[in-house]
Amino acid sequence: MKYDVVVIGGGPSGLMAAITAGRNGANTLLIEKGNKLGRKLAISGGGRCNVTNVLPDEELIAHIPGNGKFLYSAFSIFNNYSIIEYFESLGVKLKEEDKGRMFPVSDSAKTVVNTLVKQLDVYGVDKRLNTKVEAVHYGDETHEIILENEKIPTSCVVIAVGGKSVPNTGSEGQGYAWAKKAGHTITELYPTEVPLTSNEPFIKNKTLQGLSLYDVEVTALKPNGKPIQSHRWDLLFTHQGLSGPAALRLSQFIVKALKKFKVDTIDIAIDCFPDEGEQNLVNRLMKQAKEHPNKSIKQVWKGLVPERYLLFLMEQINLDPTTTYHHLKKKEVLDLAHAMKNFKLKVNGTLSIEKAFITGGGVSLKEIVPNEMASKMMERLYFCGEILDIHGYTGGFNITAAFSTGFVAGLHAAQRASEAKY
The missing domain is CATH 1.10.8.100 (rRNA adenine dimethylase, C-terminal domain)
Structure with missing residues (x-):
């Protein structure tokens, strides 16, 4: 079976990308190599999940010292206030704490993770857990996701596998090889928020x-x-x-x-x-x-x-x-x-970078279309989240970047897949 969109990686950006692609009519598959979705979300904010920060755009971007300005386009589509509205519309009440940090009133990251996982079901997104992607083969009209005993064809691929930080959540840097294969440059990786x-x-x-x-x-x-x-x-x-x-x-x-x-x-x-x-x-x-x-x-x-x-x-x-x-x-x-x-x-x-909360460096932003999160090197390939050369301080800034880039990648992948059908 051929999918419109396959999202690799079930962290904050991957979840948002898959939900958004599904919401926009794409037949979507989310692949996660671990046994749970949203593992990094579940440990963020000390297990309470700091979903975003209410600072205005200028200040928000100042708190993302790793290429925050690149996010102006994504924020014009889906920003911190969009994230707040999104969760509250799904019944997740949020509260503001010091320095603009927004937490669920429940003080539990599970509330956030469970809400996102339910949305996958609402929009008919297929999920594959405990599934390791061996390789990504790029084609003119169809890309192939290579699993151990299976090939999955798809119109569009969204790579949302994170960086090299907190490897126990599944971020082991495997996405860099798939990006390089598509012709992308990976800037030097280093630990931040460590x-x-x-x-x-x-x-x-x-x-x-x-x-x-x-x-x-x-x-x-x-x-x-x-x-x-x-x-x-x-x-x-x-x-x-x-x-x-x-x-x-x-x-x-x-x-x-x-x-x-x-x-x-x-x-x-x-x-x-x-x-x-x-x-x-x-x-x-x-x-x-x-x-x-x-x-x-x-x-x-x-x-x-x-x-x-x-x-x-x-x-x-x-x-x-x-x-x-x-x-x-x-x-x-x-x-x-x-x-x-x-x-x-x-x-x-x-x-070490493995002990860091966030990876500095990643897929070079010169090779990404900022208002689509689309690759400039490969048709129908998208990136979102920490695999990109974007990093912010702790305090809800990295998750904001993840949700924002995930939303934009999912939206444009779905639109591109529907164009490919006709």
Whole structure:
């Protein structure tokens, strides 16, 4: 049996592509090599599924530093507000959380995945799970999907197999070979949205392991001390380095800087009080100490930053935490304020691409029609989602790109397949 559209990959972009193709009258097949659809969706947003972000287009695109501008055309067809309307029309109520992130009110990714899987049935999309595609053969009028014991002919192919990140969800990079076979260029692949690694002794000794700092500004610095990029969010110290949203967002800049400057480490600066000047902080520390002259400074200042971090910073500058105001030197207060505003550590890289949430690099966008997601190299071939050279920060931006490109790819594949019939 020949299909109008075959979608390979059952992640967010593949699900959206298959549903949209089916909705637009195409006889559609969705092939997924794993035993479940939407596995990456199911673990996104900590298992709650951050379906999109409500920021306006300009800001949304600014949060997709990996070629976000390419998405203007796709967003003009199906954007973050379209995603919200789409889910709410299907009875999935959404709520807005900090930084514009949209979650299902149920706080369960299963709500989102189950709703999409039901839509496949509504539009008669055939599903094949536990099915590995061995190869894709391209023809003049018909493409063939090669399975272990079967060939499936189709008018149009949508490749939605993801990148190389989180391989346990099925993203192992197999789609790059099919893209190359069609004449596409694959840009260099690298990890993004990935924890940072460090060989600093206090990291190795796990001194701060498991400690979180909230709403801090974290800056990656060039070898000359000038800033590369800053992110303000939460930070987590791990046994290998740094994680949490602020670190994850910096990761791609670290990868590129290590390469660009040909250095082994990049300095990171942590500012616990991004809204307060250093001198102001000095005055505040002095005032608090003076108001409680007989208490140890550790007791007086313990609410400013987590106590473990406070003691760690005091140790870095050789300040005895049991000191009271009577024995406190002005220089010690200056040094502590500076450490709270500008603690530096060296990072030497990131965890591997397999440990990353998102793959940087992919199918070159110069070879893709932006308002169709169609290949410029091969007729009736479409791409969507993370296989493309597009990547955003965590916070609903990658899923927005996946749903948007999936919708556009499915729509145009269905239209092209119907033209091919007549």
